[in-house]
Amino acid sequence: MQTRRRGATAATVLRSVLDHGPVARSTIARLTGLSPAAVTRQYAELADRGLVREVDERRVPRATVGRPHVPVDIDVDRYAVCGVHIAVPHTTLSLVDLRGRVLHQEREPHRARTPEAVFERVLARFPAFLERAGAGRTPLGVGLATGGWVDPERGVVVRHSQLGWRDVPAREALRPLGLPVHVESHGRALARAEQLFGDQRTRSSMVHLFVGNVVDAAIATGGAVHHGPRSASGDVAHLRLEGSTASCPCGRRGCFQATVSDRAVAERAADAGLIPEPSLPLLLDLARARDAAAVALLRERARHVGRAAGLLLDVINPEVLVVAEAGVVHVPECLAEVRAQVGDRAAAVVPTSFGRDVLSVAAGSVVLDAIYGSPLDLCA
Numbered sequence: 001m002q003t004r005r006r007g008a009t010a011a012t013v014l015r016s017v018l019d020h021g022p023v024a025r026s027t028i029a030r031l032t033g034l035s036p037a038a039v040t041r042q043y044a045e046l047a048d049r050g051l052v053r054e055v056d057e058r059r060v061p062r063a064t065v066g067r068p069h070v071p072v073d074i075d076v077d078r079y080a081v082c083g084v085h086i087a088v089p090h091t092t093l094s095l096v097d098l099r100g101r102v103l104h105q106e107r108e109p110h111r112a113r114t115p116e117a118v119f120e121r122v123l124a125r126f127p128a129f130l131e132r133a134g135a136g137r138t139p140l141g142v143g144l145a146t147g148g149w150v151d152p153e154r155g156v157v158v159r160h161s162q163l164g165w166r167d168v169p170a171r172e173a174l175r176p177l178g179l180p181v182h183v184e185s186h187g188r189a190l191a192r193a194e195q196l197f198g199d200q201r202t203r204s205s206m207v208h209l210f211v212g213n214v215v216d217a218a219i220a221t222g223g224a225v226h227h228g229p230r231s232a233s234g235d236v237a238h239l240r241l242e243g244s245t246a247s248c249p250c251g252r253r254g255c256f257q258a259t260v261s262d263r264a265v266a267e268r269a270a271d272a273g274l275i276p277e278p279s280l281p282l283l284l285d286l287a288r289a290r291d292a293a294a295v296a297l298l299r300e301r302a303r304h305v306g307r308a309a310g311l312l313l314d315v316i317n318p319e320v321l322v323v324a325e326a327g328v329v330h331v332p333e334c335l336a337e338v339r340a341q342v343g344d345r346a347a348a349v350v351p352t353s354f355g356r357d358v359l360s361v362a363a364g365s366v367v368l369d370a371i372y373g374s375p376l377d378l379c380a
C-alpha cells in the first residue's frame, strides 16, 4: 500500500514536470498540492532512475532573487522507447523520446500479412534499426499498436479483419526483443498520447476518431481512456452512414469503414482517373497541389467522417473531438467540413497533434503511458 502510494506520488511529480518543465521543485509542490518535502523525495527517486534532471537555470526566467530554485525537466537524452506499428500495408518501427517526439522511424511494406511473417520481419529488422536510431539512448520498452480489437491485458490482437488476424499473441511474439512489451489498439494509444503530449483539453473528455485503412474510435472521460470488457470498446467500422452505398465485406451497404477507408477513397480516385493507381498518398499530394477534384473527394470523405462523429457526439457530448485522418490534417477544407457536420456537438474539433508521425507516436505512447503511469515500476 505504502509502495503503491509512493508510486502514485512519483507519477504525479513526473506528469507535472512533463506539463510544466523546466520547472522549479517549489512550483511543482504548489501545482500538485504535495508538500515540498514529498516533491523533493520523489524527484530524487525519479532522478536516480534517469527520468528527470536539473537544467541550466539561465534557460528559464528567474522569478525571485535569493536562494536559487534550480529548474528540473524530463531527461530526454538518456532513454527512449521503441514503437512497432502494424498497419494494413506496412510496419513502422520508431524511436520516440520521453516527451512523445519521434526521433527516428522506418517503414517497410509487408512481404506477407500473416502474423508469423510480420513478426519475423520485425524481429529481423529490430537490432539494426536500434543501432541506426538509438543515438546512445537506452530503450525502456517496446510499444505495439495496431488497428481493430486489441486486448492490452492479455497482449493479444483479438481481431484485425483487414489483416485477417484473430487471437494473435502479439506480446509473446515480441518477447525475443528482450524488452518489456506493451500492446494497445492504436486508436486508444493515440487518445492517450493526446492527453499526455497533445491538446490538454482532451483530459476532461474526448472522442478520438482514427481514419486510415481501419477506423477506430476511442472515448476518454475524467483523464482515462475507456476500454470496456476485454477492451472491445471503440469498434465503429460498421456504423451505418446516411448517404453512402459503399458495399462492406459484412454484407451490408453504407458501413463507415467501407465508405471512408484509405483504400476505398484511393480506389474512387483511381476509378475517376485522378491518380494512376489507388494510393492515398498520391491523392493527398494532388489535393495539396490544389487539384479541385482531389480536394472534392477528400471533402466527401470528411463529410462522412463528420457524420459518423456526430452519431458518437450526440451520445457522449465531449469537450473535444480529435480527428486523425490525413485530409483533416493536410487539407483545410476537410477540417472545415468535419466542423460543419459536427456543429455544436463538441466544444472543439481539432486535428491530431501528431501530424505525419501519428503511427509512430501511437506505438511509442503505449510504453510511455506505462512509464508515466508508474515510473518507479518501469525503471527499477
Ligand SMILES: [Zn+2]
Residues within 6 Å of the ligand: 237, 238, 248, 249, 250, 251, 252, 255, 258
Ligand atoms: Zn459492414
